[in-house]
Amino acid sequence: MTDVQFWIEHALLPQGWARNVRLQVCAGRIAAITADAARSEGDVHLKIGVPGLGNLHSHAFQRGMAGLAEIGGASGDSFWSWRELMYTFLHRLDPDSFQAIAEQAYMEMLEAGFTRVGEFHYLHHQPNGVAYDQPAEMSARVAAAAQATGLGLTLLPVFYAHADFGGAPPNPAQRRLIHDVDGFARLLDDAGRALAPLGDAVLGIAPHSLRAVTPDELTALVPLTRGPIHIHIAEQTREVDACLAWSGQRPVQWLYAHAEVDARWCLVHATHVDAGEVAAMVASQAVVGLCPITEANLGDGLFPMQAFAQAGGRFGVGSDSNVLIDAAEELRLLEYGQRLVARGRNVLARGEGVSSGRWLFDGALHGAAQALRVQAGLAVGASADVVELDHAHEAMAARGDDAWLDSWLFAARRGAVKAVWRAGRQVVSEGRHHQRDAIAARYAATLAKVLGA
Numbered sequence: 001m002t003d004v005q006f007w008i009e010h011a012l013l014p015q016g017w018a019r020n021v022r023l024q025v026c027a028g029r030i031a032a033i034t035a036d037a038a039r040s041e042g043d044v045h046l047k048i049g050v051p052g053l054g055n056l057h058s059h060a061f062q063r064g065m066a067g068l069a070e071i072g073g074a075s076g077d078s079f080w081s082w083r084e085l086m087y088t089f090l091h092r093l094d095p096d097s098f099q100a101i102a103e104q105a106y107m108e109m110l111e112a113g114f115t116r117v118g119e120f121h122y123l124h125h126q127p128n129g130v131a132y133d134q135p136a137e138m139s140a141r142v143a144a145a146a147q148a149t150g151l152g153l154t155l156l157p158v159f160y161a162h163a164d165f166g167g168a169p170p171n172p173a174q175r176r177l178i179h180d181v182d183g184f185a186r187l188l189d190d191a192g193r194a195l196a197p198l199g200d201a202v203l204g205i206a207p208h209s210l211r212a213v214t215p216d217e218l219t220a221l222v223p224l225t226r227g228p229i230h231i232h233i234a235e236q237t238r239e240v241d242a243c244l245a246w247s248g249q250r251p252v253q254w255l256y257a258h259a260e261v262d263a264r265w266c267l268v269h270a271t272h273v274d275a276g277e278v279a280a281m282v283a284s285q286a287v288v289g290l291c292p293i294t295e296a297n298l299g300d301g302l303f304p305m306q307a308f309a310q311a312g313g314r315f316g317v318g319s320d321s322n323v324l325i326d327a328a329e330e331l332r333l334l335e336y337g338q339r340l341v342a343r344g345r346n347v348l349a350r351g352e353g354v355s356s357g358r359w360l361f362d363g364a365l366h367g368a369a370q371a372l373r374v375q376a377g378l379a380v381g382a383s384a385d386v387v388e389l390d391h392a393h394e395a396m397a398a399r400g401d402d403a404w405l406d407s408w409l410f411a412a413r414r415g416a417v418k419a420v421w422r423a424g425r426q427v428v429s430e431g432r433h434h435q436r437d438a439i440a441a442r443y444a445a446t447l448a449k450v451l452g453a
């Protein structure tokens with residue numbers, strides 16, 4: 001963990017933009033913040049510094065199949081055919097190939113301005129469904145990928161036991177995913193040990209979905225953690241229909257009727273919700289984990305973000321399938337999806353003079369931090385996760401403060417993220433991760449082997 005001092009000409013602090021800010025970092029955390037400070041010898045000098053953003057939902061290995069599922073069938077295509085391809089890909093991965101792909105994904109996250117990931121990790125067992133000698137082998141590989149790249153990690157080991165509502169037995173394609181509750185509790189213990197070397201990793205749990213977990217199992221899982229609880233929910237209309245047929249309730253409605261959902265929870269997607277479900281989610285202070293690029297790619301549908309935002313709902317973004325890893329594009333697409341539906345502009349940031357970029361960035365920053373169980377922003381006690389925007393980028397010309405955020409999110413293409421520090425350690429310079437060549441070479445060799453097999 002690193003001791004360093006930054007001097008940032010324009011820094012986005014919790015209270016807003018400040019000038020000539022000195023950040024003192026001890027053991028990777030921000031120890032002191034002084035605005036209007038003089039620059040000292042040895043300070044790391046940044047022009048524009050903003051906090052690193054949390055990526056609250058990822059399946060790292062899916063980066064390796066990005067772009068391979070864009071071929072139509074005779075009757076169109078759907079989420080469910082994508083899932084079949086994903087299972088086929090998943091069965092070819094061993095621990096080494098899994099880690100190589102995760103390193104590539106995590107490197108790209110850092111280059112995009114994400115500094116922590118919530119890894120919704122469900123690939124636990126060997127291809128034949130038998131546990132590895134060390135049950136948390138694959139969790140340890142996630143931790144190793146975070147360690148190798150420097151990305152902050154909130155690990156969410158997934159409990160998966162059934163193929164559908166009502167406790168249907170899992171199908172053979174899901175055998176690498178499956179636990180009973182006791183086996184999962186042992187996995188959590190092992191995973192906790194695997195995270196220890198990272199220093200500031202967080203461990204939570206992820207009941208996969210209401211399809212994959214029975215009500216009794218859900219009740220048994222919640223007390224296994226004091227960390228965050230993430231669940232996929234209401235992503236597809238087919239899932240909503242199946243939940244109604246099984247229980248008479250919609251997925252989010254069912255969850256709130258049967259579990260104490262509070263600020264520890266992150267409801268991933270929650271795409272198909274009615275007004276009552278929106279109100280319940282807002283009141284519970286749970287975070288809704290939106291994954292705009294993946295939801296668009298999979299044709300999930302559009303979350304009612306305007307109603308949710310107006311009611312003060314908490315949200316963050318995740319790169320989910322990692323078909324494209326770009327923090328700015330997640331926020332841009334979140335806003336654009338709503339503009340297309342509302343046929344209006346700046347539809348989420350309400351109020352005279354409020355910047356959409358600032359509203360989206362602040363909301364996603366705080367929501368992701370809550371969902372990943374870390375302190376948000378450039379604040380004393382928080383991890384020194386700092387992103388430098390490139391003041392010399394064309395899109396930043398003759399702009400300042402919130403207009404930099406607007407221009408990064410809406411106008412910049414890639415390249416606006418110049419440098420990234422994670423826990424005070426620089427991991428990206430001139431837009432490139434320091435280990436880029438080695439990680440990318442390993443990734444290419446791994447995919448040649450996995451996809452050539």
Ligand SMILES: [Zn+2]
Pocket residue numbers: 057059120232268320321
């Ligand atoms: Zn997911």
